[in-house]
Amino acid sequence: MANILLIEPDRQLASTYAHALTQAAHTVQVSATAQDAIQSADETQPDLVLLELQLVAHGGVEFLYEFRSYADWQNIPVVILSYVPPGEFHKSASTLTKQLGVSAYCYKPRTSLKKLLQTVEGVLQVA
């Protein structure tokens, strides 16, 4: 069981993902914006972050840079769960993984709930 911070601007989708994660015995905090997510992380100290890159105002990558700038959060695993196809990051894939500590990349249209739960379990086991 883990405390998961889900950063997802789509309320409907966020509810569905949160339900699935809760049924898998995790605790879920949902934030719709990067700013709200930073505040939530400060309050709840997540064990894992699920992050949509397409956020309003401040993007997911921008959030990641800020998130990793805090000493306490440098080792918290981050899983990208995004509409942005992974191919768009092929030139900066190493930045995402090495510099920003992204543990896994899930392309939303191809990631079923089952696959998401397996990915989360896998990342938590390694962390």
Added chain:
Amino acid sequence: MQSTEDKLVLGAFDQLFMSLAEGLKSPMLRIARQAELLAMNSDGAPLQQLRGMQMHADASLRLLDGYLLSLHLARDPQAAFATQPVSVGAVLYETQAALMSVARDYGVEVQIDIGGRYEPVVANARALTAALISLGYSVIEALPALGTGQQQLRLSAHRTKAGIVTGMYFDAEQLTPESLRRGKRLAGHTRQPFVNELPGSAAGVFIADAILNAMQAQLRVGRHRKLPGFAVTLLSSQQLQLV
């Protein structure tokens, strides 16, 4: 020949359709994941229907992605020519896996027929797979409507002098090269461009055609082991042959 004005008009529509396609992903994804969540908690009668909802929504997402990929490749020739040696067998197996649940729902059997071992072909692997999956959706939907006995789709690769021919073949004798030419002329002008061969808009065929065109390859109608079907000829990787 397109006038400059026509090109501008088409460009504006392309942008609108791109926006629409991206926009449709959200509701489709919500449907797919909500259906999956309900199915995870259901052990009664609705389970099959919920899985069906999830599957068809996921199939719609694939088609939307295929369409967007075709536009992206058309606009970015560098991306289209980001080719590498690709195993045709691997592409066909991935296609079969992606089509399996939809095929099951339509009562169609998807078979693989790779007659031998082939050297890799030069292709954009992601684009080639997306094209075959898009094509497969249209054909699988069509098969029960054709009223033929054989509900089988054969994914096949075989060698010719021109290269490695990769395609999907099925029991539809009315499918001819002229069918494809006529279908392409009628696409966008009629609700059923393949009036005698495939029901509905056959969007998957045109998405596949657009993706392959962007890769400088051509979708055509051919025959293999006595069955007609859609196919594309790919060049083998000469470099690997020399190693």
